[in-house]
Amino acid sequence: MTIKQRTFTPQQYGKVAVLFGGSSAEREVSLNSGNAVLQALTAAGVDTIAFDPAEKPHTGLLDLKVERAIIMLHGRGGEDGTVQGALEWLGIPYTGTGVLGSSLAMDKIRSKQVWQALGLSTAAYHIAEKSRFDARSCGVIIQNLGNIVMVKPAREGSSIGMAKVTSAKQLEAAVTDAFNYDNHVLIEQFIEGPEYTVAILHGQALPSIRMSTPHVFYDYSAKYQDNTTEYFCPSGLNAEQEAQIGKLASDAFAALDGSGWGRVDVMQGNDGRFYLLEANTVPGMTEKSLVPKAAKQAGLSFTDLCLEILATSETGRAERVFGEEVRP
Template identity: 60%
Template sequence: MSVDFGKVAVLLGGNSAEREVSLRSGRAVLDALLRQGVDAIGVDPKHDDITQLKTGIDRVFIALHGRGGEDGCIQGFLTTLQIPFTGSDVLSSAIAMDKSKSKQIWQSSQLPTAHYQLIVKDHFNPEHAEDILAKLSGTVMVKPVNEGSSIGMAKATNVNELLAALTQAFTFDNKVLLETWITGQEYTVTILNGQALPAIRMQTANIFYDYQAKYQSTDTQYFCPCGLDPQKLAQLNDLAVSAFAAIGCSGWGRVDFMLDTQGNWYLLEVNTVPGMTETSLVPKAAKQAGLEFDELVLEILKQTL
């Protein structure tokens, strides 16, 4: 390895609902750096004093998923300390974490995203549930605004299901997004240094690509190459790069999409610190592009130079 990165801290774990996945991502990244001779240590904000980063740490690889790690908080802390870090800056991290803010920006940029309504816990009247459902075509996806890994998400096809799903979602967040249900296929595009890596199509027997399908199922299928014709793939890649840029994201990340049965694309969300576990999507896409896991980790870290 010709580049001297100095002392690198890999931030992992943390306090979010995605802690377990983050621990796996962070350990995989740390192992990859150590294999390549980088002077790296793991730091878990849940147990370790992160003020230690002020002394002797030259740069940080952020492998924290969810709140505290992906929402601009740790990015603000590191910016204040003037320590270079991987991924997007404070503002774009915060916007990408807030699914409703992302959608507002995409709408204003004429980028396609499903019809939605934002529900705030303290202002929600259950008597309006039927009207809301009707406005959103009768079937909705319920999503906590600031969670990742499909945590707290559910499909609702009637008022009872919607109220139950909202009750569940409100345990994770006081703001919940209701989106018109899109029937179709789910795709994801990794962005690395401004370029789209090979797209992946995910297929699950579950109702949607949920936490279980992502991290526990052995039946989930991943197609990379994704099987789209060249024109449709070019359209997807352009949308991914545009959506990433519209929010101001940089370095690396992942943009998730639905392709409906009529062939229309819909943006779902941007992940600014995607999973880096052995089953994660970004390493799959990188491998298809000819980048092994260790090379991918180094390529991401180089963005801090």
């Protein structure tokens, strides 16, 4: 696989702020990602500084004479378009997806609605709104969705607030808990089959990864705490399936106005069909994270990957059209 080459040397980026930490529920993961990236870029010769928006205002970037920002903030305030908008207002180039795409991808419900409108395969679902949720409807909802569902806060990451349920009583409890994280909750048909993820870099799909865990599902603990999760890259798909899942992920990312780098999560049903779960515009970059594993399979070291991510700040926001990327 050939990855687009950087046009800047590490020194030409000027002073680069690595934004990490923040105040979202994913702060701990963000700290781990940011520290790993900070160390790699510094070792590569980039003039880097650490910047935690939870500790100082964004305008502090101007006081520090920052010339670029690499965003390693996960969750709300960093992955939802908020910090992207702040950086655009400050006139500081930044990595990855812009305001619109970040906001869309952060919202699992809006993402599915966009994919559905474009004919991209995704599981059946129901939307629960806190202001008018009727617990008496749980029986009908779960029956209509095949009797096994995933409950997900619409705008949280790292599987926070998620649950797999198999009864109306469990569904009521799971939705009530998810409302602690978001006023809108996605109730999604459970797809029985293997789970995959596809990293996107410079508009290209990297080799897919298959995850296997003894947990009920690929939850926060399976992602970041346990050593029981297995990762397979190559994933075991044949060449035709690999091309299929890569195109689906690339199209899904582009449909949400994704840019630069990211990750798309996919399930394969027992029918062999791939179903989109969600897109991540600032995926994890910890030692257990998936994008570095895919990049390694594509021939990129962790440091090279960090430099490629930094390179997504070179040309500013890309103009997106479905299925392709057009850069000025």
